[in-house]
Amino acid sequence: MVNTVKRRASLTTRTTCTLVPLLLIAAAAEGQQVCSPYEPTEAGEVISSTWAQPFERDNYAFTVPADPGGGYVIARIETTAPSRPQMRMIPPSGQGVVSQAAPSFPGPSPQILEVAFEVDAGSTFNVEIFEDAVSSQGAFPVPYTWSWDFVSRVDCYEPNDGLPSDWPATVAASRTVSFDQVLEAYSLAGHQTYDIPAFEAHSFDWYDFTLAVPTEIWLATLSVPADQRIRLRLFDSVGGVVLDQVAQTGETAVIGPTLLQPGTYYFDLHPEIRGEGNVTLSEGELLPDHFDQPYRFIVSTADPTSAGP
Numbered sequence: 001m002v003n004t005v006k007r008r009a010s011l012t013t014r015t016t017c018t019l020v021p022l023l024l025i026a027a028a029a030e031g032q033q034v035c036s037p038y039e040p041t042e043a044g045e046v047i048s049s050t051w052a053q054p055f056e057r058d059n060y061a062f063t064v065p066a067d068p069g070g071g072y073v074i075a076r077i078e079t080t081a082p083s084r085p086q087m088r089m090i091p092p093s094g095q096g097v098v099s100q101a102a103p104s105f106p107g108p109s110p111q112i113l114e115v116a117f118e119v120d121a122g123s124t125f126n127v128e129i130f131e132d133a134v135s136s137q138g139a140f141p142v143p144y145t146w147s148w149d150f151v152s153r154v155d156c157y158e159p160n161d162g163l164p165s166d167w168p169a170t171v172a173a174s175r176t177v178s179f180d181q182v183l184e185a186y187s188l189a190g191h192q193t194y195d196i197p198a199f200e201a202h203s204f205d206w207y208d209f210t211l212a213v214p215t216e217i218w219l220a221t222l223s224v225p226a227d228q229r230i231r232l233r234l235f236d237s238v239g240g241v242v243l244d245q246v247a248q249t250g251e252t253a254v255i256g257p258t259l260l261q262p263g264t265y266y267f268d269l270h271p272e273i274r275g276e277g278n279v280t281l282s283e284g285e286l287l288p289d290h291f292d293q294p295y296r297f298i299v300s301t302a303d304p305t306s307a308g309p
């Protein structure tokens, strides 16, 4: 096969994360981090090649930029009918495939297969592009073009992962947040294997705050992706659960007021229902809401649901 490879600008849309002033209302524990803004990285390729014979499989690989929040990849393959394209995206673990899909057959020409799937920072995917042996021998070589585009989702709090059962290592990467500010992050988690399990470290987001005096606190999600059911839990400094609330799918949660004594507290926002991790756009599936919609939350010293002054 002879490949032509072109770099192109991705479909990335620019987002900005909520900046947190470094001057915190309460003292942050030593060594803890706050929001770290970064610019989204654009990445993608367009590759044209041919299958020389039926069943031919061409192998490729790509590496997602190391943007801490990760994002998603849209991969697309186009060929002339009746050749039927298939692709496999093999995640870092090498176990299983992110997608193995083909358009309906017989379909229109060109035959297009387009998928989207969540990716972690810096992940490398092996790619297989193959012909489904639909065309007659005389039709070869059959040209095809495939592409991938990375859509970065800026999350200035990532990486802030950890499994609750690993306490205290759980909160080693926790991010310190300010009071009374609307904060924004994404609940994307990339494919390390075929699935994105709900109970893996990288499916959790950890935050913390420290109180110098007894304070009434509200914890709330202000908006969440429509396809996720997000759990909000507050822990004390040694990992004891103080508060725990699971909203309905797509609905926000408010906990408070709760009178908390001085000390450091940790909380996590975790999708108990994650939504789809990959979809086939060329089959009419839509991008899952959590691919493009962040969740917004607040740690408030006043009722965040009441009208402001």
Ligand SMILES: [Ca+2]
Binding pocket: 158, 159, 160, 161, 202, 203, 204, 205, 206
């Ligand atoms: Ca996280």
